[in-house]
Amino acid sequence: xxxxxxxxxxxxxxxxxxxxxxxxxxxxxxxxxxxxxxxxxxxxxxxxxxxxxxxxxxxxxxxxxxxxxxxxxxxxxxxxxxxxxxxxxxxxxxxxxxxxxxxxxxxxxxxxxxxxxxxxxxxxxxxxxxxxxxxxxxxxxxxxxxxxxx
Amino acid sequence: xxxxxxxxxxxxxxxxxxxxxxxxxxxxxxxxxxxxxxxxxxxxxxxxxxxxxxxxxxxxxxxxxxxxxxxxxxxxxxxxxxxxxxxxxxxxxxxxxxx
Numbered sequence: 001x002x003x004x005x006x007x008x009x010x011x012x013x014x015x016x017x018x019x020x021x022x023x024x025x026x027x028x029x030x031x032x033x034x035x036x037x038x039x040x041x042x043x044x045x046x047x048x049x050x051x052x053x054x055x056x057x058x059x060x061x062x063x064x065x066x067x068x069x070x071x072x073x074x075x076x077x078x079x080x081x082x083x084x085x086x087x088x089x090x091x092x093x094x095x096x097x098x099x100x101x102x103x104x105x106x107x108x109x110x111x112x113x114x115x116x117x118x119x120x121x122x123x124x125x126x127x128x129x130x131x132x133x134x135x136x137x138x139x140x141x142x143x144x145x146x147x148x149x150x
Numbered sequence: 151x152x153x154x155x156x157x158x159x160x161x162x163x164x165x166x167x168x169x170x171x172x173x174x175x176x177x178x179x180x181x182x183x184x185x186x187x188x189x190x191x192x193x194x195x196x197x198x199x200x201x202x203x204x205x206x207x208x209x210x211x212x213x214x215x216x217x218x219x220x221x222x223x224x225x226x227x228x229x230x231x232x233x234x235x236x237x238x239x240x241x242x243x244x245x246x247x248x249x
Contacts, residue, residue, distance in 0.1 A: 113168050115165075122241045129245065
């Protein structure tokens with residue numbers, strides 16, 4: 001988890017096998033269409049995150065001082081705030097897994113209340129949206145900084 | 151609770167309504183069972199408590215009657231629907247804020 005860019009990519013890659021697994025699970029009772037749609041969506045979801053992560057060259061990002069570099073990061077400073085982003089990625093991933101488990105159980109006809117499935121999938125999608133919004137805003141801020149003439 | 155207290159309490163209300171619906175249908179099914187006592191949730195207590203111990207809020211009182219069960223079920227249905235609508239609006243707002 002040391003390199004934030006690679007951990008963003010890893011988060012993107014992690015989404016893919018889960019979503020693909022759900023796609024094949026859904027292919028049974030719900031018909032091939034649902035499974036195919038889920039499998040089509042899965043790579044694009046992961047790819048979108050990876051594409052975004054690759055927009056910024058890690059070396060450039062570090063050179064701009066965006067990344068906390070070792071002991072220079074003061075307590076409560078950029079080091080801690082970046083740790084909270086990593087935690088947020090973790091939480092988003094957990095929300096996604098929870099949603100996957102519930103959706104799978106629901107699609108297999110297990111006794112899961114529909115509102116819990118709905119809420120879990122909404123929370124997972126909100127978490128992912130929040131993360132992408134956060135990433136986009138951070139990159140915007142970085143690009144803005146890069147454009148400053150010194 | 152990942153998102154916020156509002157969505158957590160809406161979800162809890164829907165959990166309560168779901169459990170109550172199960173009890174009410176059970177009462178309805180046992181309308182003609184001699185000696186059956188109707189089961190219901192202590193609604194206020196259930197809404198204030200946590201989703202995990204809803205079983206402890208079940209109260210047993212009197213025989214079931216068609217009018218009571220049907221009426222309670224209709225009220226419970228609209229309670230569930232209202233909460234579902236509110237939760238969906240709540241999520242819509244959050245999605246909108248992130249666009």
